[in-house]
Amino acid sequence: MLGSLKKYLADWKNSLAVFFTGLLFLSLRVIFCRITIKHIKEITVAWKAAFADSGFITKLIVSTILLSIVLFFLANYLPYNETRPGSTLHDPLLETFEPIDLTWISFVLIYGALIIGLSALAKFPRSVLIAFQSYALLASLRLITIHFLPLNAPPAIIPMEDPFVAFFGGGKTLLKDLFFSGHTSTMFLLALTAQNKYLKLSFVICTILIGATVLAQHVHYTIDVIAAPFFAYTTYRIAHLINKEKKLSV
Numbered sequence: 001m002l003g004s005l006k007k008y009l010a011d012w013k014n015s016l017a018v019f020f021t022g023l024l025f026l027s028l029r030v031i032f033c034r035i036t037i038k039h040i041k042e043i044t045v046a047w048k049a050a051f052a053d054s055g056f057i058t059k060l061i062v063s064t065i066l067l068s069i070v071l072f073f074l075a076n077y078l079p080y081n082e083t084r085p086g087s088t089l090h091d092p093l094l095e096t097f098e099p100i101d102l103t104w105i106s107f108v109l110i111y112g113a114l115i116i117g118l119s120a121l122a123k124f125p126r127s128v129l130i131a132f133q134s135y136a137l138l139a140s141l142r143l144i145t146i147h148f149l150p151l152n153a154p155p156a157i158i159p160m161e162d163p164f165v166a167f168f169g170g171g172k173t174l175l176k177d178l179f180f181s182g183h184t185s186t187m188f189l190l191a192l193t194a195q196n197k198y199l200k201l202s203f204v205i206c207t208i209l210i211g212a213t214v215l216a217q218h219v220h221y222t223i224d225v226i227a228a229p230f231f232a233y234t235t236y237r238i239a240h241l242i243n244k245e246k247k248l249s250v
Contacts, residue, residue, distance in 0.1 A: 043122050050125035059243070060129055067136040074143050078177050086150035086176060091221045099158045099218035106160060106213045110183050113206050117190040117199070124195055130239045131193045137235035138185055142177070145231075151178040154218040181220045184211045184228035192236045 050056050121127050153175040161173055187210050191203035211225040 046123050047125050056125070056129065060125075060132070063129060063132045063136060067132050067139070070136050070139045070143070074139050077143060077147070078174055079172065081146055081150070082172070082174060082176050084150050084176070086152040088152040088155065089221050089223070091154065091223075093222045094154055094156070094215070094218055097216075099156050100216045101158045102213040102217050103158075103160050106183065106210060106217070109206055109210050109213070110187060113187055113190055113203060117194060117203065120196060120199055121193060126243070127193055127195060130236070130243060131189070133239035133242060134189055134193065134232075134235045135186070137238055138189060138232060141231055141235065142180065142182060142185075145179050146177055149179045151176060151221070153178070154221060157218045160214070160217060160219050178220055179224050179227065180231050181211065181214060181224045181228040183214055184220075184225050185232040188229040188232040189236060192232065 121131060157175060159173045159175060184207060187203060187207040191200050191207060194200045194203055207229065211228070214220045215222060215225055
C-alpha cells in the first residue's frame with residue numbers, strides 16, 4: 001500500500017515536471033515568434049528616446065553598478081552564512097506533511113517567468129530601470145534579514161538543486177538563506193513591474209505556485225514565503241519614489 005502510494009506520488013511529480021517544462025517551451029516559442037522586426041524596432045525607438053535623457057543614463061549606470069555590488073556581496077556572504085549557528089522555527093504547517101521534491105517545477109516557474117518577464121519589459125526602459133533598482137534593494141534587504149535573523153533549515157528539507165543559486169553559494173547548495181524567500185519575492189517583483197495586465201495576473205499566480213513549491217519541499221518556513229511579497233512591494237515603492245514616476249509608460 002505504502003509502496004503504491006510512493007509510486008503514485010513519484011509519477012504525479014514527474015508528470016507535473018513534464019507539464020511545466022512543456023509549458024515553458026511553448027511560452028518561449030510563442031514569445032520568440034512574436035518578436036518581429038516591428039517589435040525590435042519599437043524596443044530600439046524606446047531606448048533611443050530614453051538615452052536622450054542624460055538623467056536616465058546616469059540612473060541606469062548607477063543602478064547597474066549598485067546592483068552588481070549588492071549581488072557580489074550577497075554571493076560572498078551566503079557561503080559564510082551556511083557556517084553560522086541559527087534558530088530552528090516551529091512551523092505547524094510544515095509538520096502536517098512530508099516534503100515532496102519539486103525542484104524542476106520551481107526551476108521552470110522562476111526562470112521561465114524571468115525570461116518572459118524581462119522580454120516583455122524590454123520595450124519600457126524606465127520600467128527596466130525601476131526593476132533594476134527594486135531588485136538591488138530587494139537583494140540588500142535579503143542580505144540584512146539573513147544576517148540579523150539566522151535560521152537553520154527546516155528539519156525535513158529536500159535541498160533545491162538550483163544551479164544559479166549554487167553559483168551564488170560558491171558551487172554548493174544553500175540551505176540557510178531563509179528569511180525571506182528569494183524565489184517568491186522575485187516572482188512577485190516580476191508581477192509588480194509587468195506592464196501587461198495578463199502578465200501581471202500570470203506572475204501573481206506563479207508567485208503563489210512558487211511559494212507552494214518551496215513549502216512543499218520544506219525549503220522555506222511558512223513565514224519566509226508569507227513575508228516575501230511585502231518586501232518586494234516595499235522595494236518597488238521605494239524605487240518608484242526615487243524616480244518620482246507616477247506612470248511607467250516609457
